[in-house]
Structure formats: structure tokens, C-alpha cells
């Protein structure tokens with residue numbers, strides 16, 4: 476089969492590979508639609524997960540089942556399915572402990588385009604099919620379904636990690652597609668004021684659509700100064716980090732009220748240490764909590780998030796700014812994600828009708 480791959484750090488291209496083999500619990504899928512992710516860019520051009528040779532990229536897709544293993548109960552060839560970016564081994568001890576994303580080791584629930592070939596191939600191998608696939612509802616178009624693989628669950632996980640409660644004031648740092656879904660997730664969880672940090676006009680417009688009440692530009696002075704000005708020097712209850720660098724944590728801590736919580740879903744592609752400012756962290760006693768996490772993945776989460784789209788509570792169409800038709804356009808879509816033109820939120824490639 477053909478796939479679009481990371482050849483080595485800094486290099487991508489089309490390659491031929493053996494078809495994936497379906498184990499008893501697995502499924503083989505052919506893609507209906509695919510989307511590249513900022514994480515693919517970190518993986519290839521920043522070497523964020525280390526060297527990978529001839530590994531097919533991508534972890535966001537929906538598809539049609541072409542084969543299932545002998546022990547798969549709930550899916551059959553011909554089913555159209557949602558596929559999460561994170562596909563845990565649900566019988567692992569880590570999953571039983573509530574950390575499915577770390578099944579088999581730290582971050583090891585993230586298999587596509589990390590430990591095995593990703594979804595930018597003619598055929599895709601999905602482990603633990605009953606635990607990880609979900610039927611694609613009739614009312615959700617395949618392009619939008621791709622947003623359910625990673626953007627929605629990751630952005631929403633930021634809102635879970637920051638523990639957003641009714642009436643909370645929330646700062647969302649970064650309003651690319653992930654941060655936009657953190658804005659939407661905070662809004663659904665009952666946040667009051669939502670301060671959104673970003674500069675691309677298309678993202679600012681979408682942030683307002685998803686519930687942001689105030690926009691902050693990190694290019695116009697320190698974020699903390701702008702947040703303090705807007706909150707009469709009090710700061711915010713919660714911060715979600717969905718963009719920036721290792722230094723963004725210091726800004727997040729500075730913006731937070733005592734007892735506040737930070738949820739990070741940003742992928743730290745470089746830098747050795749995350750620094751926490753001593754005084755603003757209450758000289759070690761400010762009860763400011765910091766959590767960073769990979770999204771959980773799996774079938775139940777896919778089904779629940781899809782229901783939000785089906786019943787009209789979450790409109791994903793605003794995330795998709797560029798649409799391509801034909802598998803060969805995966806390369807163009809990935810390059811768009813690398814270059815991030817000012818009118819881009821998310822590109823999607825339709826492979827099959």
C-alpha cells in the first residue's frame with residue numbers, strides 16, 4: 476500500500492509498505508477523510524518524539540472497515556467509523572487505573588504516527604477495535620468527523636484538566652484548532668468570561684463563535700499585564716494552555732488566582748525544563764495546580780463527543796478552513812499545517828465519497 480511518511484527528521488515523502496496485518500482484536504480501515512495535525516509538524520520538523528524512519532504520518536481520520544479480527548464483536552466490514560487519535564489497550568493496568576492514554580507506558584496509548592504507521596495510508600491498522608472504534612453517525616459529515624479524532628477530545632481534555640466549573644473565569648492560551656475546542660469545552664462546562672490568546676484573525680473570529688468574551692494578543696505585551704488589566708488585578712480562576720512554549724507556564728502561573736488550576740494540552744516540542752515562577756506560585760504555597768495530559772481516546776469518548784455534534788451543541792464546521800479532494804492532497808494539506816497561513820485553522824482531505 477501507499478502512504479505519506481516521515482522518512483527521517485525533517486524529511487517527508489510517499490512510500491510503499493506491506494499491508495497491515497489484522498490480529499484477532501484488531502480492525503483494518505480504509506480512510507474516508509484525513510486531517511494533518513500540528514503534532515505531525517512537531518514530529519517531523521522538530522523531531523519531538525525522536526528519530527523515526529519511513530513511518531506513515533497522521534492520526535486524525537474517519538474510515539470504512541475492510542476487515543475485522545476473529546474476536547471483534549461490534550464492528551464488521553462496510554461500517555463507517557470514527558477513529559480516535561489515541562487508541563489505548565483497554566485491558567492494560569494503566570487503563571484500569573484510569574490512564575488509558577498511558578497504556579503500556581508513558582504516552583503509549585498514542586500509537587498512530589508515533590509507535591506504528593499512522594492514518595495517511597491506503598489501509599490503517601486499529602488495535603482493540605471494540606474499545607477504540609465508534610460508528611460514524613449519519614448526520615456527521617466525514618470532514619467534521621476528523622475533528623472528533625483529536626481536536627475536540629484534546630481541546631475538551633484541557634477543560635477537564637483545568638477543572639472548569641460554572642462561572643469560572645478562564646484564560647485559554649492558544650486558539651488554534653485545539654485551543655478553540657478548549658474555548659468551546661469551557662463554554663459547555665459553564666465558564667463565565669473566557670479570555671482567548673491568539674492573533675490569526677480567522678482564529679479570533681472562531682474563538683468568539685465558540686464563546687470567547689475577550690481576545691488577548693501575546694504580541695502586544697505580556698499576557699499577564701493584559702489579563703490583570705481586564706480583571707482588576709485579580710487574575711483568572713483557570714488557565715488552559717493550548718499553544719506557546721515551555722515559557723508559557725510561567726505566564727499561566729502569573730495569571731492565575733491562588734487555588735487556581737492549569738490544564739496543559741500543548742505539546743512541548745523543545746526546551747529542557749518548564750520553569751515555575753517562585754513568588755507567583757505563592758513561594759510554593761499558592762495552591763496553584765498544574766496538570767498536563769494526553770487525551771484519553773477510546774470508543775465511549777468518541778460516541779459521547781459525536782452526540783454533542785449530532786444534537787447541535789457543537790458545530791465543527793468553523794474549524795475547517797481548507798478542503799481537498801483526493802488522497803494525493805495529503806501532502807499539500809500537511810504543508811499548509813507547517814506554513815500556517817493567516818487564513819488557516821484546519822485543512823481536511825476527503826479520500827472517498
Ligand code: NDP
Nearest residue numbers: 513514649650651652653673674675693718719740742770
Ligand atoms: P496552532 O499552531 O494552530 O495554534 C497555536 C496557538 O498558540 C495559536 O493561537 C498561536 O497564536 C498561539 N501562540 C503561538 N505562540 C504563542 C505564544 N508565545 N504565547 C501565546 N500563544 C501563542 O496549534 P494547534 O491548535 O493545532 O495545536 C496546539 C498544540 O496542541 C500543539 O502543540 C499540538 O501539538 C498540541 N496537541 C496536543 C495533543 C494532546 O493530546 N495533548 C493532541 C493534539 C495536539 P497565533 O494566532 O498567533 O498563531
Ligand code: ZN
Nearest residue numbers: 512514560625
Ligand atoms: Zn493531532
